[in-house]
Amino acid sequence: MTTFAPPRNILTPVAPPRIIEPVYSDAEYERMFDVIKREGPWGTIISHHFETVDEVIATVSGVIPPDHGLTLDDIAGPHFRGFFAKNSVSFYPELDDIFFNSRFLAEVKSYWKAEYAKPTLMLFNICGPHNTGLAPHLDAVTFRGVRIENTPVWLQNIMGKSGLFNDYLVKMAQIITWWYRGEPGGFTYWPDGPFEPPHVLHAPMWNRGVVVQNEMMYHRGDPVGPPEDRAIEGMKCRSVFGYDDSDDSWAVTTDGEVIRRYRPEQIRLLVHWNAEVYADMDEVKKVMDHTDDLTHERVFDTLLTDMRSRGVKVATPSDPLHDVEFIQALMHTYDIQATTDWLTEEG
Numbered sequence: 001m002t003t004f005a006p007p008r009n010i011l012t013p014v015a016p017p018r019i020i021e022p023v024y025s026d027a028e029y030e031r032m033f034d035v036i037k038r039e040g041p042w043g044t045i046i047s048h049h050f051e052t053v054d055e056v057i058a059t060v061s062g063v064i065p066p067d068h069g070l071t072l073d074d075i076a077g078p079h080f081r082g083f084f085a086k087n088s089v090s091f092y093p094e095l096d097d098i099f100f101n102s103r104f105l106a107e108v109k110s111y112w113k114a115e116y117a118k119p120t121l122m123l124f125n126i127c128g129p130h131n132t133g134l135a136p137h138l139d140a141v142t143f144r145g146v147r148i149e150n151t152p153v154w155l156q157n158i159m160g161k162s163g164l165f166n167d168y169l170v171k172m173a174q175i176i177t178w179w180y181r182g183e184p185g186g187f188t189y190w191p192d193g194p195f196e197p198p199h200v201l202h203a204p205m206w207n208r209g210v211v212v213q214n215e216m217m218y219h220r221g222d223p224v225g226p227p228e229d230r231a232i233e234g235m236k237c238r239s240v241f242g243y244d245d246s247d248d249s250w251a252v253t254t255d256g257e258v259i260r261r262y263r264p265e266q267i268r269l270l271v272h273w274n275a276e277v278y279a280d281m282d283e284v285k286k287v288m289d290h291t292d293d294l295t296h297e298r299v300f301d302t303l304l305t306d307m308r309s310r311g312v313k314v315a316t317p318s319d320p321l322h323d324v325e326f327i328q329a330l331m332h333t334y335d336i337q338a339t340t341d342w343l344t345e346e347g
């Protein structure tokens, strides 16, 4: 079997992340926070994107044996997500000007040295103190023809890690911003690639952000809050998170029962704004006119051919988007382990 030996420069962003502070005005923050309070409750991050544990592991990094026997409930943490905008559509009129934000567009064009950009997605993650998985991940890697709108994120990220589809990569950049007065709860990222030591943006941080290419850079959110505050009982993938204005608290609820409450000062908020970037008008046209798109069929053919050329025994799946054996073969073939700073730090 030919082992997968990625080049040293795989998963290295186009430019070093740029830290910016402040990012939003107080009024913008309040408008976003009001939507989060009013429109909840919000589902777990895991519930938004995954059907099996195998899909989660293929999306992040590392491997898990086929007979793991785990369900999403076993790995779902109390970290919740909602969307302000998707597919370039803003969902809340009072946030339109924040989503279609010319200052942010200028930032990401400058980051890429590109001529054009458009906002595509804006989401938030919200949580109180909790333990997190320590494995780094990529955000959904986007290719011409294979995108979050038509593809599960695990497949997008396997494609990213494989390095086989880089000619089809859609340029993207994000502005990620945090508000958290506690600690720890920072952001660990690998700007020099997975084989070099990571950098850390430490909490507390309030309205501090970073311009990044998170789909080509391993990163992770660190465990949040003091260890003694992190425990939670009764957490499920279907648990939800909402604001309770009767006592200004935030509650995690499972099947209608409150299993954990947090005080306002325990809340960590992350807002993720995402744009597509185009080097020039030729690239705008190539993406918009779909003149050079990948298809799912071609992606599966390429992956199967590449795995078999490495001696991996893998059957042609009949339903490749949901075939656990296929996902297992992919995750084991294209795993890229990042340097493991946490082995000493967290035990």
Ligand SMILES: [Fe+2]
Pocket: 137, 138, 139, 214, 219
């Ligand atoms: Fe991420």
